[in-house]
Amino acid sequence: MENDKLILVRSRAYDLADTGRFKHWNQIASALEREGVLLSLIETLGADKLAVMMITRSCDQARARH
Numbered sequence: 024m025e026n027d028k029l030i031l032v033r034s035r036a037y038d039l040a041d042t043g044r045f046k047h048w049n050q051i052a053s054a055l056e057r058e059g060v061l062l063s064l065i066e067t068l069g070a071d072k073l074a075v076m077m078i079t080r081s082c083d084q085a086r087a088r089h
Contacts, residue, residue: 032064033074040081043089047082048075 035058036051045051052065068074 028061029064029067032060032068035060036068036074036078037081040078041085043082043085045082046079046086048079051078051082 032055036048036055039045039051039054045054048069052069055065056062
């Protein structure tokens, strides 16, 4: 169940990254927190260095498109 929640948070992070409004993972993490996502889930996702790199890359790609 916790894994399912983390998958949803990761998906939402990519959705936010794809908007082109963010530059880095830390901005995405702040947005997730403002949306009410549990801090423990944000921290778990943030500890996954590959996920953070890919989310930040998605931010870069989205900003290049906009």
